Amino acid sequence: MGTVVNDPVADIVADVVATTRHGSLMYSRNRFHAPWGAAFPAGNLANFHVITTGACWLTVDGADPVQLTRGDVVLIPSGAAHELADTPQRPARPMPEIAGRTFDDGAPPSDVVIEGDGPATVWICGGYRLAAGVRHPLTSVLPDVVVITAAEARGTGLGAAVDLIAAEVDGTDPGAPAVMASLVDLLLVYLLRTWFAGHHGDAGWGRALFDPTVGTALSLIHTDPGRAWTLDTLARATRTPRATLTRRFAALTGHSPMAYLTAWRMSRAARRLRDGDATVRQIAHEVGYDSEFAFARAFKRATGSAPGQYRKLTQTTG
Numbered sequence: 001m002g003t004v005v006n007d008p009v010a011d012i013v014a015d016v017v018a019t020t021r022h023g024s025l026m027y028s029r030n031r032f033h034a035p036w037g038a039a040f041p042a043g044n045l046a047n048f049h050v051i052t053t054g055a056c057w058l059t060v061d062g063a064d065p066v067q068l069t070r071g072d073v074v075l076i077p078s079g080a081a082h083e084l085a086d087t088p089q090r091p092a093r094p095m096p097e098i099a100g101r102t103f104d105d106g107a108p109p110s111d112v113v114i115e116g117d118g119p120a121t122v123w124i125c126g127g128y129r130l131a132a133g134v135r136h137p138l139t140s141v142l143p144d145v146v147v148i149t150a151a152e153a154r155g156t157g158l159g160a161a162v163d164l165i166a167a168e169v170d171g172t173d174p175g176a177p178a179v180m181a182s183l184v185d186l187l188l189v190y191l192l193r194t195w196f197a198g199h200h201g202d203a204g205w206g207r208a209l210f211d212p213t214v215g216t217a218l219s220l221i222h223t224d225p226g227r228a229w230t231l232d233t234l235a236r237a238t239r240t241p242r243a244t245l246t247r248r249f250a251a252l253t254g255h256s257p258m259a260y261l262t263a264w265r266m267s268r269a270a271r272r273l274r275d276g277d278a279t280v281r282q283i284a285h286e287v288g289y290d291s292e293f294a295f296a297r298a299f300k301r302a303t304g305s306a307p308g309q310y311r312k313l314t315q316t317t318g
Helices: 008-020 095-099 157-168 176-197 205-210 212-223 231-238 242-253 257-275 280-286 292-303 307-317
Strands: 021-033 037-040 045-053 055-060 066-069 073-076 082-085 110-114 120-130 146-148
Touching (some): 008 176, 045 055, 045 066, 045 176, 055 120, 120 176, 146 176, 205 212, 205 242, 212 231, 212 242, 212 257, 242 257, 280 292, 280 307
Antiparallel strands (some): 021 120, 055 082, 073 146
């Protein structure tokens, strides 16, 4: 996933999303005329929905329905079961049954239509598979459902991404699928950035990302994880005393700066093992280890598998 220029918070979020996902984005463009109801089963999939025309109701695991209108964006990061429908309590059919196909990794985008005389809802739905391993602490603090309304998104990067998607949704240009995939990548980054910005006063990651000291340290680690960082060099780079940096970083993220650096290096390495063909030695060097043995030991301690075993497992099951 590409990063967003001159926005360190978005860059960090983009990094985390890229290491959390496995494989390519899956999505469909939908135009449903009432009456309709679509069910999405629980699974190892982070789902999102973008309402571009009309309105519908979202129900997650039996909770009270929430109305969604044009411009609203939803992310269900844990893959919880949920339903969308034109009215609350509408019987829902599985989305693969409605579409007449499964939404497998790597499958091309599809256009799904339910004809009828009722009001139309146009929306984008999609998702990406969650990578094996421990979730990044940034995503682990998210609620089961993240809803950003059009009003909350207005004037932000998220609002701009939604507007671009709405303009592209009916496009017939041959390059539209590639454009849409890029826009959805951007949308996911800005959706999370917007949510964390709304919680920057909370203790934890919402505040950490926007904290001048901790946010700068996180940005440095994410920008150059292979650098030979020490607590001293990180403290100097943030112009903060070592003790202050350690105390503040741990208070907001739950990790010491060096423990987070190691965890992030392992996340980056896991992504490279899943999605690329670089050797273990090359990956070890990229994430800051001169010794392949030291890297393999750290990786197994973090994931429970040696690098080669992890690569075989994820490329077989992915």
